[in-house]
Amino acid sequence: MIKRQADVTRTLLIRAAGDAISEAGATTFTLDGVAKRAGLSKGALLHHFPTKSVLVEAVVRDLVDQFWNDVQAAALEDSEPNCRMTRAYILTIARLGEKQNRRWGGLATAFVVDPSLLHLWRDTLRRYQQAVESETQACESAWIARLAVDSLWSAELFGTPSIGGTSRAKLIERLVGLTYPIAERDKQAA
Template identity: 35%
Template sequence: MSTAHHRRKQPALVRQQLLDVAARLTMEQGMGYVTLDAVSGASGISKGGLLHHFPTKNALIDALFESLLDRFDADMEERMREDPVSYGRFSRAYLRAVSDLRDSPAEAAHWAQVTIALLAEPRLRDRWRQWVQARAEEYVGTDSSIDLQIVRFAVDGLWLADMLGSHEIGTEDRAALIARLIDMTNRER
């Protein structure tokens, strides 16, 4: 006799399990290999159960991106709470969060795959643009100087270089680069 009808449904846990499996598949095989069938099979959740939470692959990818962005936001918020200096606080948190991705291979791999999807998918680019715009508006009083904009653009370049492995930079030079960028966030001009 089946016990399925006796199980308590836990939709939030099931949804998170599906996102975790999608993230793992993304990291291991790339975004192109994330299909509804693959996620269903790897998670042990029926395709109907998956479709209940994510009716399309795009919905699954969008949710994966949102989940990653939520974690990034939480990391940024924590870093800003720990920073007593208001000027440049957001830019410093952004710099540290992005530069620290290199030290977390699993998180970096998730971001690398999602960044590739972000470049290819207009809806994800729009969502990233919304995130950037909302932060620019929220921190206009503390992070709108040209120097801080330069820092954030440099951070984006560092992120891309780390993701692609395109620039060989030694540990000391990288630390000096980050220190110089942090110094730029501490000086009002």
């Protein structure tokens, strides 16, 4: 499928805005800076995104969509159906790079400044939650794993002391292990 030039330009602007937000924050980045970063005029930017808030919403929407597409792709690769979405969620967070985490961290300020943007994340989280609940009725250890990875991700987003390197990798492996049925977990531990 051939992308229209307008779609390519919008994507370029959204990515440039994401980079600007990750460096300057959602409240202090400038439209001039985004246009310059994208190699376009400010008029071209305003043609696609008439206000800063419309551009920020597009960045949030793009990042959220990208995140959940990655979760879905990871789930499709998983042959164990029980708690597949939770494992996919954990692995997606584990695979986020520093650049993506800086974007999420920058957008966290946007959520505070404009709480209406938070609905994009909440709505997709509700859909995810429904998928988790439909795949398993009661798996306490999977919920514990999910909440633990959320805590790890929050620490990484806000730059608070956390763990890295092999300790982080071991923690992720352990959290993923908590999502398997008990018999499967016993095999993995052996």
